[in-house]
Amino acid sequence: MSSNKTVLICIGTRPEAIKMAPVYFEFQKAGYNTKLCVTAQHRDLLDQVLQFFKIVPDFDFDLMTPNQSLNILSSRILNGIDALFLREQIDLVLVHGDTTTSSVIALAAFNRKIKIGHIEAGLRTYNRYSPFPEEMNRQLTGRLADYHFAPSEKAKQNLINEGVLEQNILVTGNTVIDALYTADTILNAGYESEMIAELNKNIDFTKKVILVTGHRRENFGLGFESICNALVELSQDDKIEIVFPVHLNPNVQEVVYKRLSNLNNVHLIAPLDYPTFIWLMKQSEIIISDSGGVQEEAPTFGVPVLVTRTVTERQEGVAAGCSVLVGTDQDLIVSKVKGILLNTKETIVKHNPYGDGNASRKIVGYFENRYDRA
Incomplete structure (x- = not known):
């Protein structure tokens, strides 16, 4: 051409x-x-x-x-x-x-x-x-x-x-890794933002940070309720900080704010811009998400992902041990989080199967x- x-x-x-x-x-x-x-x-x-x-x-x-x-x-x-x-x-x-x-x-x-x-x-x-x-x-x-x-x-x-x-x-490979390397270079060069400053102010990063996202239509209703119940249970551990940028869809917001508001170590925040989300991902111990992009990005930083879906089209991450399918099963989500936190060496992500940039x-x-x- x-x-x-x-x-x-x-x-x-x-x-x-x-x-x-x-x-x-x-x-x-x-x-x-x-x-x-x-x-x-x-x-x-x-x-x-x-x-x-x-x-x-x-x-x-x-x-x-x-x-x-x-x-x-x-x-x-x-x-x-x-x-x-x-x-x-x-x-x-x-x-x-x-x-x-x-x-x-x-x-x-x-x-x-x-x-x-x-x-x-x-x-x-x-x-x-x-x-x-x-x-x-x-x-x-x-x-x-x-x-x-x-x-x-x-x-x-x-x-x-x-x-x-x-x-x-x-x-x-996936172009998301190309974008991720570019964004990480900018962050490492001293990128600052009001969003990052606000997160540093409100979240105790000396604790184990669990980053949560969710937006899939198939999880609307009972699925999101079950995920929220798992987060309520996990929040009882005061060594954990849960950070949940809540999607703007009313089907997400209604359930999440109803179940998770007023919990001291659960931080419900507005959706983050791209560089701030990458920064927060790097600070996290575990990510709970239904996002395809997160499944692809997180392995670059060695962060395991619990995928709140029963199937995924990104099977390479599951095969490589970068991600685990947990669906919306409350008990399974809780047990996997606790298992990862107790056995960090077993969940180290060795490489990103989605590309080299x-x-x-x-x-x-x-x-x-x-x-x-x-």
Whole structure:
């Protein structure tokens, strides 16, 4: 692909922004006409990441509204991206992972016969409702994509089993590690923020810090209640500090604040910006989370993750001992936390199976090697 071609990178959520930022910079560095489109199916959290990496979108649909249905969101993304395709000459669309933004934009690009690259391709649970709607978003995008950038050999094999030609797959590692190294370099250079200062003021980091996050739809209701019950039980140990940046979704906030408010060593805080979250991750002994990104990031800092899901598409971490599936089982969560705290040597994460920080360069190199650059 020659450098005068236009590459459109599309994102809608904070995790996509983190994972696509290094890709955006690598395409720019290689001389491509690189454009960024944000649907903003998330708004504030997305903007925080863009500001940290000093990226200004070329196109912004600004679609976030409270509690909009997936179908309404999908229709608005489809209308917005199709109008953009009619106005602009786009040669390659790059989408990421498993969001509604990714699957709908891939569909729109396919309908306009625009080539599609899928970054973080091939992850599977093969349970269509877990995670919901992400599992089917990822599978649909995989069927539409022309080029597949798999984070691992396991993901590559999933794609081959589904009939994708091996020549159209490249194993790259995960771009989240590229972003993580960049962020950690900035933090180590003396990065300061009001959020970090506030955490240092309010949390006793001489204790065992447990970082908690949660947002998956399949855990709404009884699942989050059970997780909260586990945290109540763990909070009885005064050697533990629990820090829970509470997702903005009302289905999360209602349960969490009802069950966990007024516990001295449970700190319910607003969602953190990306660099502060990375900083807090490094201070933590254990992370309890349903986040895919956290499963990928935490091994770099040697922090084990208890995954509050019954299945995960990030099986490499489980196999390497970086993460443990605990679902929303109160007793299992509590027992695993206590086991890790008592047996730290047995839970040391020796390496990160998700990449070495060179994924973005490999993706750009794929196109440089595959197409005429004249």
